[in-house]
Amino acid sequence: MTGPRIVLPTDGGTRTHVLAERSPVHDLTGDAPVTRTAYAAAHVVADPLTERPGTETPCTDGPGIDGPGIDWDATLGFRRHLWSLGLGVADAMDTAQRGAGLDWAAARELIARSGAEARAVGGALVCGAMTDQLAPGRHWTLHDIADAYVEQAGWIRESGGTPVLMASRQLAAAARDADDYHEVYGAVLRQLEGPVLLHWLGDAFDPAMTAYWGDADLDRAAATVLGIVTEHADRISGIKISLLDADREVALRRQLPPGVRMLTGDDFHYPELIRGDEQGHSGALLGVFDAIAAPARAALARLDAGDTDGYTALLAPTVPLARHLFAAPTSAYKTGVVFLAWLNGHQDHFHLLGGAQTFRSVIHLSTLFALADEAGALADPPLAAHRMRAFLAVAGFDAT
Template identity: 50%
Template sequence: MTDLKLPDTAGRLTPYSLQGTPWTAQAPACAFNRVVFSAAHVVADPFADVAPSSGGKIDWEATLQYRRYLAELGLGIAEAMDTAQRGMGLSWADSLTLIRETQKALSGTNVPIYSGCGTDHLDPATVRTLDDVTAAYLEQVDAIQHSGGRLILMASRALARVAKTPDDYLKVYRTVLARAEHPVVLHWLGDMFDPALAGYWGTDDLTAARDVALQVIAESTSKVDGIKISLLDKQREIDMRRMLPASVKMYTGDDFNYPELIAGDEVGYSHALLGIFDAIAPAASHALTALAQGDKQRFLDILEPTVPLSRRIFGAPTQFYKTGVVFLAWLNGHQSHFVMLAGHQAMRPLPYFVDIFRMADQAGLLRDPELAASRMRQFLALHGVQG
């Protein structure tokens, strides 16, 4: 049965019948003409007898199977990023294991894999100097490169804490990039995703911060494949995109405006490194295929219904968007439970989940409507909703 009753914010129940036509999950018919990464979530082990405060344990088989699923749809994997709860339940030790296991699981494929490299094994409160931050970055750089991995150089909470000026950022990034064996992707993550990153690049002025990031790139252009910016501000992304060296890609991290940014304009376009592609993977794959075949309008038509869903998933407090991503994975049968590292399944209110269910249906993102409806009924019953 795909009919059920959904509550509003006052608890009133309204009949709802699933109406979406699910997108098929299939290999793309042609190569994409954008470089595309999905930042992938991890699946927790629901049977682990550990306190949520410890972070929890990973179900490795289910986690790697999800990466195979994304890869089969033609999506590259951005591994051990914030979508995987990096720094919010996923430790550096488990991140490194995840990086290595994903590389093994997808070896022999043409799927690009880049992995998050940061300083999260440090407690920012104990860091005193820029040298501490640099050494921590280099420890992760060496570990990932030793395993054959390519780097996404993530923003550092520790650096945000101890840096006093833009020159401090330039010094650290200059040294770290010099150690890179292959061009890396820089990641500028806004404080809406992580409040500890406020004032990144040494200033609260986003235009001045952009200029610092551009200087980092200008000083080490041969070491930079691209930059991902996650500021949820499309015009800032477009403006910066037009200022990048020709060899450096812009990877959109804008989960609010991704269709038009990837489609581009008369001057250029963005590639993609997005957490939302975890949740909308089949639609994204079909859309990117259409774009590669020259049908820009179909690309936009496919992705347009996913935007309200993405904006709800990534709504404030944005740092808990992973809860919505994993909820959809559970509804769609990619995992047998809705348990997250560090207990993050509890970080959103019931109306949020009701909206996600409805919006995912309308965007064709519930791949087995009967299963999704059944699981939604279970979820509602857990919250005291009977109907």
């Protein structure tokens, strides 16, 4: 059987899309995956009926971020949804518009609130530790940057989460070479209690990360990362790689010290990286899992059961959606993530912090809608179609 029909705009024309019936994978609840570590990087829900006047933190992906505050009930409700599926939550990271609408003051509150919710439901939680409390446009010393990391990581630990040491724009601007990265990360890791995760963020996600780790040559950068991980393996439980380069991730994965796991942040090649090979596999810490949480969790259940064909059958159709969602400019992917959350009924509006709902075109979002349906990522196709028609009507398009 088929679902409702909807006319969608294309670049210069139209096409009719017939929605699929609701997929049974959206009825899933359960425990965490057994054979893979899996975190969904979660978005925040803006409250368009409030304002945040006087904010000075810049939004690097678009205009300044004065505008909506955060709808805490809907934001935490979405995290409970992810935990109910058995996924872990990665919070206060780029999917939550960190550094592009979510400043440290708001991130600090988000971390505390998410930590309380995680304790209440027994959910796994990791959170981004950055250095964004340091004002932009100033020269910060390596000591300043290390202290900023320690402050944020300490708050995350106190709130019940595991810190993820995110790539730092301040460090990228201040560091002269690989030795400076060794100095800062070493100083931070020696002060922290308990395991942490590292994060290598590529310049596709943030141009400020070009030549992170002290070298634009990725082979030399990888050697620096591996050196830091090896030296501090007793403090590092894993590393997330967001380079959109599957071969490089696999090569680094095979060199990690025992006890340090790879968590893929590759939103293009995640099915094969999670599936792995005879020499190992990656876990997941993915922004795309926000958008495809139910199909992803169903696929991981197939993998736990040893059904690799079933895993592939469920996850492969999500790849065209992911590639469109993260198309250049990749940093605008949050717009599509929130659009899908609205279509799926997880929030009552399509608004983002800093007005980021404008960062993708109507045509882009229309294609995203169709790809989400084909990926089994629409929980309630009639609701999604109703909301899509309303969105297109505001844009001056009749979808009937």
